[in-house]
Amino acid sequence: MADGNFNRNILPYNNYRSGLRAGRSSERARAMKIFEEMVREEHLGKDADEAERLIREFRERLFSE
Numbered sequence: 361m362a363d364g365n366f367n368r369n370i371l372p373y374n375n376y377r378s379g380l381r382a383g384r385s386s387e388r389a390r391a392m393k394i395f396e397e398m399v400r401e402e403h404l405g406k407d408a409d410e411a412e413r414l415i416r417e418f419r420e421r422l423f424s425e
Contacts, residue, residue, distance in 0.1 A: 388422055 395418050398404070405411030 391422060392419060 392415075396415050399411050399414055403411075405414055
């Protein structure tokens with residue numbers, strides 16, 4: 361219910377947690393981009409399928425923490 365502060369209902373529930381989640385998400389996206397570039401530049405996979413498998417496995421491990 362309104363208590364006189366008209367902005368209260370539009371503020372995030374928990375500023376710290378939402379910022380922490382956003383930071384983690386952006387760092388994971390950055391890590392994925394860098395890893396994909398590294399795999400392709402260094403030819404770490406024997407072929408394209410192997411490179412995609414490495415990228416997929418890295419993504420799964422990164423997002424499982």
